[in-house]
Amino acid sequence: MHSDFEVATVEMLSGAEMVVRALQDEGVEYIFGYPGGSVLHIYDALFQQESVNHILVRHEQAATHAADGYARATGKPGVVMVTSGPGATNAITGLATAFMDSIPMVVLSGQVRSDWIGDDAFQETDMIGVSRPVVKHSFMVRDAKDIPEIMKKAFYIATTGRPGPVLVDIPKDQTAPNVKHPYEYPKKVKMRSYAPVSRGHSGQIRKAVEELMKAKRPVIYAGGGVVQGEGSELLTKLAHRLNFPVTNTLMGLGGFPGTDPQNVGMLGMHGTYEANMTMHNSDVILAVGARLDDRVTNNVKKFCPGAKIIHIDIDPATISKNIMAHIPIVGPVDQVLEEMLVALDEHGGEPDQKALERWWEEIAGWRKIHGMRFETNEDGPMKPQQVVQALYKATKGDAYVTSDVGQHQMFAAQYYQYDKPRRWINSGGLGTMGFGLPAAMGVQFAFPDATVACVTGEGSIQMNIQELSTCLQYGLPVKIININNQALGMVRQWQDMQYGGRHSQSYMESLPDFVALAEAYGHVGMKITRFEDLEGAMDEAFALKDRLVFMDIYVDPTEHVYPMQIADGSMRDMWLSKTERT
Amino acid sequence: MRRIISILMENEPGALSRVIGLFSQRGYNIDSLSVAPTEDTTLSRLTLTTYGDDLKIEQITKHLNKLIEVVKLVDLTEGAHIERELMLIKVKATGAQRAEVKRSVDIFRGQIVDVTSTVYTIQLTGATDKLDAFIGAIGEAQVLEVVRSGVSGISRGEKVLSL
Numbered sequence: 118m119h120s121d122f123e124v125a126t127v128e129m130l131s132g133a134e135m136v137v138r139a140l141q142d143e144g145v146e147y148i149f150g151y152p153g154g155s156v157l158h159i160y161d162a163l164f165q166q167e168s169v170n171h172i173l174v175r176h177e178q179a180a181t182h183a184a185d186g187y188a189r190a191t192g193k194p195g196v197v198m199v200t201s202g203p204g205a206t207n208a209i210t211g212l213a214t215a216f217m218d219s220i221p222m223v224v225l226s227g228q229v230r231s232d233w234i235g236d237d238a239f240q241e242t243d244m245i246g247v248s249r250p251v252v253k254h255s256f257m258v259r260d261a262k263d264i265p266e267i268m269k270k271a272f273y274i275a276t277t278g279r280p281g282p283v284l285v286d287i288p289k290d291q292t293a294p295n296v297k298h299p300y301e302y303p304k305k306v307k308m309r310s311y312a313p314v315s316r317g318h319s320g321q322i323r324k325a326v327e328e329l330m331k332a333k334r335p336v337i338y339a340g341g342g343v344v345q346g347e348g349s350e351l352l353t354k355l356a357h358r359l360n361f362p363v364t365n366t367l368m369g370l371g372g373f374p375g376t377d378p379q380n381v382g383m384l385g386m387h388g389t390y391e392a393n394m395t396m397h398n399s400d401v402i403l404a405v406g407a408r409l410d411d412r413v414t415n416n417v418k419k420f421c422p423g424a425k426i427i428h429i430d431i432d433p434a435t436i437s438k439n440i441m442a443h444i445p446i447v448g449p450v451d452q453v454l455e456e457m458l459v460a461l462d463e464h465g466g467e468p469d470q471k472a473l474e475r476w477w478e479e480i481a482g483w484r485k486i487h488g489m490r491f492e493t494n495e496d497g498p499m500k501p502q503q504v505v506q507a508l509y510k511a512t513k514g515d516a517y518v519t520s521d522v523g524q525h526q527m528f529a530a531q532y533y534q535y536d537k538p539r540r541w542i543n544s545g546g547l548g549t550m551g552f553g554l555p556a557a558m559g560v561q562f563a564f565p566d567a568t569v570a571c572v573t574g575e576g577s578i579q580m581n582i583q584e585l586s587t588c589l590q591y592g593l594p595v596k597i598i599n600i601n602n603q604a605l606g607m608v609r610q611w612q613d614m615q616y617g618g619r620h621s622q623s624y625m626e627s628l629p630d631f632v633a634l635a636e637a638y639g640h641v642g643m644k645i646t647r648f649e650d651l652e653g654a655m656d657e658a659f660a661l662k663d664r665l666v667f668m669d670i671y672v673d674p675t676e677h678v679y680p681m682q683i684a685d686g687s688m689r690d691m692w693l694s695k696t697e698r699t
Numbered sequence: 700m701r702r703i704i705s706i707l708m709e710n711e712p713g714a715l716s717r718v719i720g721l722f723s724q725r726g727y728n729i730d731s732l733s734v735a736p737t738e739d740t741t742l743s744r745l746t747l748t749t750y751g752d753d754l755k756i757e758q759i760t761k762h763l764n765k766l767i768e769v770v771k772l773v774d775l776t777e778g779a780h781i782e783r784e785l786m787l788i789k790v791k792a793t794g795a796q797r798a799e800v801k802r803s804v805d806i807f808r809g810q811i812v813d814v815t816s817t818v819y820t821i822q823l824t825g826a827t828d829k830l831d832a833f834i835g836a837i838g839e840a841q842v843l844e845v846v847r848s849g850v851s852g853i854s855r856g857e858k859v860l861s862l
């Protein structure tokens with residue numbers, strides 16, 4: 118029982134006010150959203166406070182990607198609010214994108230009045246049902262009194278264990294302004310059915326160390342979990358300590374410095390020759406926060422035939438899903454790596470230096486074979502790789518780079534060296550075209566003074582081009598690097614390689630005048646067609662610190678991304694150019 | 700291999716759909732399913748039967764465990780256990796068949812729970828293969844309707860699945 122005194126001090130808030138207060142109590146700076154009937158009470162409560170800034174996007178998909186970009190850059194959860202029905206369904210692609218890449222996000226969706234649910238009411242969608250396979254968890258508010266507890270749980274679940282998006286579906290009547298309830302934000306969450314692992318098994322860690330000591334051809338294969346799990350520094354320390362080669366996944370770029378001599382580059386479908394060869398010929402693979410997914414392994418039956426696999430991941434279901442792990446270690450990447458470093462000290466031994474020397478010699482040989490070379494045109498159009506190289510130079514390798522999906526994404530992954538985690542931001546798991554620009558907005562909100570570049574293609578950018586309007590409203594000086602190959606390049610590449618060059622629906626005809634378009638939205642547009650102009654234009658664009666610049670850069674439409682693994686082969690089976698294969 | 704997975708989960712709306720959704724989403728089969736609240740009304744007990752090799756079952760149980768509402772689960776087939784299924788079955792029972800059916804019911808230790816001049820309704824409990832065997836003994840041609848509860852099960856001995 119509460120004493121009278123306690124009752125008197127408890128704040129009485131409406132459901133809408135509780136939602137907003139909970140956001141404040143979570144320390145939320147930004148909420149990305151779009152209003153509509155079912156969330157109007159909440160919007161009214163938002164209007165009457167100042168600490169949570171609402172960012173009005175132009176499409177709900179962009180709200181989710183912006184929140185996602187914010188989360189990837191900061192490690193804090195991204196927060197979204199959408200209305201019921203179409204607002205909610207527009208958020209699905211963003212939920213799925215975040216889910217595949219394990220990004221912490223809380224999405225609040227409006228719902229029709231509780232007593233109308235199931236009646237096909239105006240703008241009613243079963244959002245819990247529609248979103249079920251693409252969320253870590255979801256809640257429906259059935260009683261406004263539960264709002265503080267549900268919000269607390271939503272943030273807790275989104276950010277702990279293997280992170281992911283959590284949906285909270287809120288019927289309009291639960292936010293009614295005239296019905297007040299006692300508000301107290303829970304300090305702790307207690308859930309008997311949810312207990313993320315907090316430590317890896319010490320015995321397994323020691324076993325792993327012994328295996329590492331015996332290795333003659335080791336490799337560290339580091340994924341997005343290293344970035345997400347704040348394990349970069351520890352991983353770098355471990356790698357330096359052991360002098361093992363390191364390869365990063367597409368999601369893991371920056372988790373180990375890109376320019377470090379021990380980095381053999383990205384692995385997988387468009388990985389470097391040396392990374393894929395190192396993997397294939399290894400005898401011990403230390404997989405850290407990686408999924409061993411099909412874009413990495415190629416045919417699982419032919420995957421790294423001589424390798425023992427040590428697999429560290431926070432999610433037990435990831436371990437031995439595609440490839441059997443010899444030494445599984447379930448736990449948070451940072452804690453496990455830390456304990457592994459201690460276990461190394463305690464073990465006292467050193468890896469076989471002679472063997473390592475030979476191994477590094479072999480790797481050096483592979484590095485010479487391809488080395489990410491590409492042919493440039495003497496007179497013809499510039500190459501997309503040159504654009505990324507110029508971007509690297511203009512930003513001194515220190516930008517936040519978001520990307521869309523396609524060839525430009527792979528070039529941005531291959532030719533920009535990411536030395537820090539959270540700098541490379543792309544939709545790796547779902548491969549969502551339209552991700553780049555809104556994600557860049559989220560990053561720019563998080564770091565207003567940072568250089569943020571969005572590497573995109575003329576196909577992808579048109580999937581969320583309306584966000585140029587949001588960028589104007591909030592003065593976001595994102596630099597859009599539109600690698601314009603006048604084609605859905607990645608589709609076209611597959612058609613060249615596997616469909617006899619029949620370019621079915623992969624042309625981008627009737628492209629808009631992107632310069633005029635950028636200007637119409639109130640931004641700066643630049644069109645660059647000659648390589649000689651590229652560097653100067655980049656410097657000019659990045660000198661415009663407080664303007665969004667849309668750089669429409671015309672490149673060779675016939676270029677392909679290489680290396681490219683040959684489907685159904687092993688990791689070492691690759692095309693190295695249009696004419697050479699391993 | 701056939702497995703019986705028994706799950707304790709929060710007795711909350713939406714929990715069941717998550718379990719079932721997981722199976723369809725990841726291409727796992729559910730052979731039978733039964734679910735009801737337990738002595739603790741905040742918990743439901745769900746029993747399902749599925750098929751798969753060890754690897755697949757490991758994945759299934761890992762993914763089930765990841766569902767926030769799943770509190771605990773056990774693969775009953777890993778140890779000694781008792782499994783039961785309830786069947787209500789309507790069969791033709793006319794002329795000489797009446798006695799014949801009655802005999803089969805006795806042999807299988809079933810009960811005739813409803814009778815008309817042409818039909819017996821029989822209740823039978825047992826493991827799935829016993830119920831299958833009964834249908835075989837009666838002959839499919841005689842069967843008018845079959846209702847089965849789905850398997851439920853419990854471990855033998857002192858082992859319990861509880862909080």
Ligand SMILES: Cc1ncc(C[n+]2csc(CCOP(=O)(O)OP(=O)(O)O)c2C)c(N)n1
Nearest residue numbers: 523524525550574575576577604605606607
């Ligand atoms: C939403 C969505 N639709 C379709 C695809 C399939 N897809 C992958 S890459 C690509 C082409 C992208 O074209 P563009 O943005 O111009 O990039 P480019 O490959 O030319 O660099 C397509 C259609 C996708 N990844 N996402």
Ligand SMILES: [Mg+2]
Nearest residue numbers: 574575604606
């Ligand atoms: Mg293109």
